[in-house]
Amino acid sequence: MDLKLAGLRAVVTGGSSGIGAAIVRVLAEEGCDVYFCARGQASVHAAQADCATLPGRVQGVSLDVSDAGRVQQWFSALGAFDIFIPNVSALSANWDDAIATDIRATVATTEAAIPFLASSANAAITYIGSKAGSLAAPNSAAYGAAKAAMAHYMKSLALRLLPSIRVNTVSPGDTLVEGGFWDKVRAQEPATYQQVQQRNPLGRLASPQEIARVVAFVSSPAASFVAGANWYVDGGSVAHVQI
Numbered sequence: 001m002d003l004k005l006a007g008l009r010a011v012v013t014g015g016s017s018g019i020g021a022a023i024v025r026v027l028a029e030e031g032c033d034v035y036f037c038a039r040g041q042a043s044v045h046a047a048q049a050d051c052a053t054l055p056g057r058v059q060g061v062s063l064d065v066s067d068a069g070r071v072q073q074w075f076s077a078l079g080a081f082d083i084f085i086p087n088v089s090a091l092s093a094n095w096d097d098a099i100a101t102d103i104r105a106t107v108a109t110t111e112a113a114i115p116f117l118a119s120s121a122n123a124a125i126t127y128i129g130s131k132a133g134s135l136a137a138p139n140s141a142a143y144g145a146a147k148a149a150m151a152h153y154m155k156s157l158a159l160r161l162l163p164s165i166r167v168n169t170v171s172p173g174d175t176l177v178e179g180g181f182w183d184k185v186r187a188q189e190p191a192t193y194q195q196v197q198q199r200n201p202l203g204r205l206a207s208p209q210e211i212a213r214v215v216a217f218v219s220s221p222a223a224s225f226v227a228g229a230n231w232y233v234d235g236g237s238v239a240h241v242q243i
C-alpha cells in the first residue's frame, strides 16, 4: 500500500527521542519532509543527523513548546505544511506540569498550527495520547487526566475542522524507549518491569517504531476516512471495550 506521504510536509513536536523520533524517521522513510522540535540542542542535531540519508528531508530546531512566541516563529518560517503531530508531554505526575505542558502548551501549539494546514488537500493532526487517558492510576492521576482531556479536545477539534482537516488521536500503551521511563524501570526495578510485561497480553512492551507506523498511517492520505478517532496501540492491554 502506498501511504502517499511522499512530498508532503510534516511537523512533529518532541522529535529527538522515543516515539517522536520514531515518527520522524518513519515519515521520512516514506518520503515525507519532516520538521521537528525538542529543547536539547545536542539531541536535536543527533536526531537530524540520524535521518540524513532518508528519502524525506529532516530538519530539527531547538525550542520549548511552552514558548508560544518561538513556536509561532518556527511555523511562520516553515510556511504551509500538511501534517501536525503534537507529541510532547511533561510525562509528569505533577498537576502544574501536566496542565502547563500536556494541556495548555499542546492546545496553544495545535491552534497555532491550524492556519498553516489550511491550504493542504491532505491536512491531518494526529495527537499522541496514551492508554493512561482511560485508566485510573492513583500515582499518575494528573498525567492520565491530561491525556483524557486532550483526547476529548481532539474529538471536538475534528468536528470543528472537518472536512478540511482530519484530526485523530493515537494512544500508545507501554512503550520501551531507550533511556526512557520503562528502560529505567527495567534496569532499576526488574520485578516491576516483569509485572508490566505480564500486564501486556503480548508479553512485552511496544517499540517506538510500532507506535510510529500507526501514526504514519493515520496521518497519511491512505487513511482519508479516519477522522475523530482514538486508535489504541496498546497490544490489547486495555481490557475495556472502547466504544
Ligand SMILES: NC(=O)c1ccc[n+]([C@@H]2O[C@H](COP(=O)([O-])OP(=O)(O)OC[C@H]3O[C@@H](n4cnc5c(N)ncnc54)[C@H](OP(=O)(O)O)[C@@H]3O)[C@@H](O)[C@H]2O)c1
Residues within 6 Å of the ligand: 013, 014, 015, 016, 017, 018, 019, 020, 037, 038, 039, 040, 041, 043, 063, 064, 065, 066, 087, 088, 089, 090, 091, 101, 128, 129, 130, 131, 171, 172, 173, 174, 175, 176, 177, 180, 182
Ligand atoms: N513511552 C511510553 O510508554 C508512552 C506510553 C504512552 C504514551 N506515550 C506518549 O508518547 C509521547 C512521547 O513519549 P516518549 O516516551 O517517546 O518520550 P521521550 O522519549 O521522553 O521523548 C520526548 C521528546 O519530547 C521532547 N520534549 C519534551 N518536552 C518538551 C518541550 N517542553 N518542548 C519541546 N520538546 C520537548 C524531548 O526532548 P527534550 O527533552 O530535549 O526537549 C524528546 O524529544 C508522549 O506524549 C507520551 O505521553 C508514551
